[in-house]
Amino acid sequence: MNFDIKTPNKELIEQLQHKIDFKTKPIGSLGMLEQLAVKIGCIQNTLSPDLKQPTIMVFAGDHGIALDGVSPYPQEVTWQMVANFMAGGAAINVFGRQNGIDIKIVDAGVNYDFDKEWNVIDAKIAHGTKSYLNGAAMTAEQFQLAIKRGADLVVQAHKGGTNIIGFGEMGIANTSSAAVLLHLLADVDLKECVGRGTGWDDEGLKRKYEILKSAVENYKGDSTIENIFAHFGGFEIVMITGAMLKAAELKMVIMVDGFIITSALLAASKMNPKVLEYCIFTHKSNENGHKHMLAHLNANPILDLGMRLGEGTGAAVAYPIIESAVNFLNQMASFEDAGVSNSDKVINE
Known part of the structure; x- marks a missing residue:
């Protein structure tokens, strides 16, 4: 699939910054919140951005490499956590x-068949990937289908x-797939x-x-992103990559979670670098x-709380901060509105 991702409207940066600078506060005093407000305003192409129906989609999938001993937990924990x-x-x-x-749970490729009354979103490609120790985790057709379903x-x-x-x-x-990617x-x-x-x-x-x-040494494929990703990826990671690319095409704000989710974004950014502008x-x-992923993507995360749970928890915890960035931009009074004397620096500008 090809994704037609447009660059956000950077022409609004100066107007958004002007609006921020004339709020009743010292210039720059809201730090990263000001950067977030500018970014979201540019993505939504407005001086008054609005966050609507925030959603986190949790994609679940099993990995054949788990059976080769890369995890201390048995594979059935995947479906048991989906039940949780x-x-x-x-x-x-x-x-x-x-x-x-809103939390949505997606079966991208769990080695288990869920009862329909559970209301898990069924996007299953197969009952888990194959082990990539000596072969590809998925076929090219499965890879493309996972991108499309996401x-x-x-x-x-x-x-x-x-x-x-x-x-x-x-x-x-x-985490093994993410590490190899x-x-x-x-x-x-x-x-x-x-x-x-x-x-x-x-x-x-x-x-x-x-x-x-050993898995990397055994890889005989070429260096194209699609072949590397299909060989070492998981159905849930590939599906998230497709989801991110489409979200950027639709001009949605994308909240990026931790190590696994950033590996999906890393792959997405190699397929279309413009996706990063929405993240x-x-x-x-x-x-x-994860620190190496962030450095490679030149990313500055909002929080550093020592978390490594996954599930989208980092995004969920950070969301109120993102919301604060939009709210101060829309609701905080300007010096003129509040009748507060401004600094000579801003007045002279």
């Missing part, structure tokens, strides 16, 4: 309820009125990319690294490779 999501008991459910965010889900959300969207994930062993797409040493995931000790971390090192990086994950 649907029961409203996971962290993402708590933060979604707290902050008025994009289609965002179209539905956009038609329903959502203009700000975030993504979460669940998939045992998906970081290594191959950003040219970061594999040892720096591989982290503890769901909780490896030092010996487990070493074993995970050795398995992934707000919500937090820095405590997973070691």
Whole structure:
């Protein structure tokens, strides 16, 4: 699929900054909130942006590489956590309820068949990927289908009125895919990319690294993004990439979560760099490779709370801050409105 992503209207930057500078505060005193307000205003092409129906889509998928020993948790934890999501008991459910965010759970490729009454969104490509230790995780056809299904889900959300969207994930062993993608797409040493995931000790971390090192050495494909991604990716990660590209095409604000979600964005940015113009990086994950992803993308996240849970939790926790940026821009009085004397510097401008 091709995505027609337009550059946000940068001509509004000066007008937005002027509006911000004449609020009843010292210039620059709201720090990153001012940067966020300008970015969102440019994305929405308005001096009075509005966040509508915030949504986080959590994509779940299983990974064949999990059966080769890269995770301390068994594969069935993926579907069990989806059940927890649907029961409203996971962290993402708590933060979604707290902050008025609609949480949607998507089966991208879980090795389990969910009952229809669970209301999991069925976008299943297959019952998990194959192991990429000695072959491709998915076929080229499965890769394209995952991109399309992710994009289609965002179209539905956009038609329903959502203009700000975030993504979460669940998939045992998906930190392994993210680590390999970081290594191959950003040219970061594999040892720096591989982290503890769901909780490896030092010996487990070493074993995970050795398995992934072998998988990379066994790769015989070319260096195109599509082939690398299809070989080492997960259905949920590929689906999120398609969702992000479509969200940018639809001029939606994209909240970027942690390590796995940023790996999807890393791939998306190689397919169409303009997607980055629509992204707000919500937090820095405590997973070691995430700092390298952020550096490669020249990203400055809002929060650094030592989180590494996934599920979209970083985006959900950061959303009220993003909301604050829009609210101060729209609701805070100007010096003239409030009858407050301005500084000579701003008056002279």
